[in-house]
Amino acid sequence: MEQFVQNLADGLGETKARIYTALKRLSLVEVVEQPHKHWESTQKGARYLKETHKEKLVALIKEQLEAMDDPYLGPPPVIQRKTCRNCHRTMFKHDFGVSEKNADGLTKWCLDCLMEYNESQHYGAF
Numbered sequence: 001m002e003q004f005v006q007n008l009a010d011g012l013g014e015t016k017a018r019i020y021t022a023l024k025r026l027s028l029v030e031v032v033e034q035p036h037k038h039w040e041s042t043q044k045g046a047r048y049l050k051e052t053h054k055e056k057l058v059a060l061i062k063e064q065l066e067a068m069d070d071p072y073l074g075p076p077p078v079i080q081r082k083t084c085r086n087c088h089r090t091m092f093k094h095d096f097g098v099s100e101k102n103a104d105g106l107t108k109w110c111l112d113c114l115m116e117y118n119e120s121q122h123y124g125a126f
């Protein structure tokens with residue numbers, strides 16, 4: 001493992017630490033504490049390093065290194081969803097109305113259901 005990473009680092013003109021970090025981001029290695037703190041390949045890593053062409057692995061590592069260097073690349077956005085109390089579909093927050101009565105600031109029903117309800121109220125009365 002150590003020699004493998006050293007070779008990759010030499011080949012890419014990178015430090016070993018950065019190669020390990022890139023491999024960690026790919027879930028191919030992990031830090032093991034016992035008997036002393038060191039890197040070990042994960043199950044995925046062991047399989048991957050055996051079966052994957054070196055060129056493909058190098059491309060994946062480069063991609064990770066670039067992502068690590070990109071200051072604009074923050075954590076992935078948290079997509080908040082909510083389940084409609086009426087139709088029980090789980091949808092994005094923007095599929096709901098705004099309501100100050102509820103803790104999350106959204107209506108309990110989705111906009112589709114609200115609209116349908118409003119229409120039925122409007123026309124159903126006559």
Ligand SMILES: [Zn+2]
Pocket residue numbers: 084085086087088089109110111112113114
């Ligand atoms: Zn609904």
